Amino acid sequence: MEKELKVAALKNGTVIDHIPSEILFKVISILKLENVPNQVTFGYNLESQKLGRKAIIKVADRYFEQEEVNKIALLAPNAKINIIKDYVLVEKKTLVLPDEIIDTVKCMNPKCITNNEPMQTKFKTENKESGLFKCHYCERIINSEELVLK
Amino acid sequence: MTNKSLVSITDYSKEKILSILDKAAAFEANPNQKILDGKVIATLFFEPSTRTRLSFETAVNRLGGRVIGFSDAATSSSSKGETLKDTIIMVSNYADLIVMRHPIEGAARYASEVSRVPIINARDGANQHPTQTMLDLYSIKKTQGTLENLSITMVGDLKYGRTVHSLLMAMSHFNPTFNFIAPNELKMPDEYKMFCKSKGIKFTELNELNEEAISDTDILYMTRVQKERFTDLFEYEKVKNVYTLKNKLLENTKENLRILHPLPRVTEIDADVDDNPKAYYFTQAKNGVFARQAVICDLLGLV
Numbered sequence: 001m002e003k004e005l006k007v008a009a010l011k012n013g014t015v016i017d018h019i020p021s022e023i024l025f026k027v028i029s030i031l032k033l034e035n036v037p038n039q040v041t042f043g044y045n046l047e048s049q050k051l052g053r054k055a056i057i058k059v060a061d062r063y064f065e066q067e068e069v070n071k072i073a074l075l076a077p078n079a080k081i082n083i084i085k086d087y088v089l090v091e092k093k094t095l096v097l098p099d100e101i102i103d104t105v106k107c108m109n110p111k112c113i114t115n116n117e118p119m120q121t122k123f124k125t126e127n128k129e130s131g132l133f134k135c136h137y138c139e140r141i142i143n144s145e146e147l148v149l150k
Numbered sequence: 151m152t153n154k155s156l157v158s159i160t161d162y163s164k165e166k167i168l169s170i171l172d173k174a175a176a177f178e179a180n181p182n183q184k185i186l187d188g189k190v191i192a193t194l195f196f197e198p199s200t201r202t203r204l205s206f207e208t209a210v211n212r213l214g215g216r217v218i219g220f221s222d223a224a225t226s227s228s229s230k231g232e233t234l235k236d237t238i239i240m241v242s243n244y245a246d247l248i249v250m251r252h253p254i255e256g257a258a259r260y261a262s263e264v265s266r267v268p269i270i271n272a273r274d275g276a277n278q279h280p281t282q283t284m285l286d287l288y289s290i291k292k293t294q295g296t297l298e299n300l301s302i303t304m305v306g307d308l309k310y311g312r313t314v315h316s317l318l319m320a321m322s323h324f325n326p327t328f329n330f331i332a333p334n335e336l337k338m339p340d341e342y343k344m345f346c347k348s349k350g351i352k353f354t355e356l357n358e359l360n361e362e363a364i365s366d367t368d369i370l371y372m373t374r375v376q377k378e379r380f381t382d383l384f385e386y387e388k389v390k391n392v393y394t395l396k397n398k399l400l401e402n403t404k405e406n407l408r409i410l411h412p413l414p415r416v417t418e419i420d421a422d423v424d425d426n427p428k429a430y431y432f433t434q435a436k437n438g439v440f441a442r443q444a445v446i447c448d449l450l451g452l453v
Contacts, residue, residue, distance in 0.1 A: 117260065
């Protein structure tokens with residue numbers, strides 16, 4: 001109970017929990033929360049039995065499409081999405097690594113067209129278990145540790 | 151925008167490969183036709199290449215088509231800072247098909263997404279060069295009568311050699327046995343060996359090119375070991391002659407063995423091999439014209 005109260009309770013909206021603290025701001029950026037009119041609260045360096053330190057984000061009056069939140073799976077595959085309606089947790093969503101990652105990740109290859117032309121990047125998930133991604137353009141394969149957000 | 155394009159050899163299924171090779175054979179039997187009469191083909195070479203450009207332009211000219219384009223990015227508007235997208239959209243207003251070579255990887259895939267007409271990738275940096283693979287396959291099928299169950303030895307730079315990687319992917323449809331011969335610095339990358347394993351394709355790896363290593367080989371695919379690949383030039387000096395093919399090495403090889411090389415060749419095939427009936431690399435280059443005629447006409451829906 002005490003843990004819940006560290007971040008203000010939410011009447012309606014989405015709680016994204018179990019985010020590793022160090023990537024909180026990347027998650028905010030992926031979901032483009034810098035630009036939303038909604039009330040957003042987040043907790044940082046909260047104690048977590050699983051992660052040691054975790055972060056949590058609460059977005060009021062906003063429900064994300066599965067595709068939108070799946071983008072987080074690139075960085076935080078174990079994050080949990082809780083849907084809150086009238087203070088009650090009505091649904092828990094787990095993340096699924098998307099088959100295609102559009103304009104979220106930068107290609108590591110300096111000779112890739114995406115780094116030389118104003119355009120979107122596109123990666124295809126090559127192997128979900130081992131976290132391998134292939135650039136749709138230069139066809140280089142990178143692993144999840146090499147992912148750099150655009 | 152989507153249209154039919156050839157960007158990577160993996161764009162082609164096994165059936166498609168075989169169908170294009172049949173068409174290439176028909177063009178070889180009858181290379182001068184008016185099938186491209188009234189068509190304009192653009193060859194956009196953002197990076198110079200005499201060999202490939204001449205091969206494509208010969209393919210078009212022999213079929214009665216017209217060629218527009220440039221052979222050096224300095225003479226194109228990309229030197230003024232125009233985006234690739236704008237250049238491609240402009241040219242696709244003029245031409246029925248675009249052949250392009252570009253130093254940047256993925257350029258052809260992107261062009262195929264913005265172009266109104268089909269794109270043929272004539273190499274994008276170190277990435278793909280699918281018509282080279284098609285002419286390699288055509289040469290293999292023509293000399294062996296089949297693509298199935300062949301023993302293929304690849305020699306030289308197997309790490310950076312794009313042609314051997316694409317050939318490996320394409321041949322994976324036809325139950326090959328591979329034999330990789332390379333210095334440790336230039337070994338076949340793990341991802342391709344993993345790919346072979348996942349497909350149940352047998353392969354062996356050796357460091358030395360000798361008689362025994364090629365005694366069962368049907369196709370001997372030679373590549374150039376480039377000096378600039380070595381950080382330690384002493385290592386280069388040690389290996390450069392180990393991968394040189396000489397006539398003597400070919401004495402006890404199979405009758406049907408043919409030697410392929412994507413060219414340019416430097417020292418890796420001795421000049422004395424050129425007159426050996428097993429040397430096929432110059433005919434292989436000639437086959438490129440027929441393979442390209444087949445790819446162009448297929449993309450335009452003309453054959």
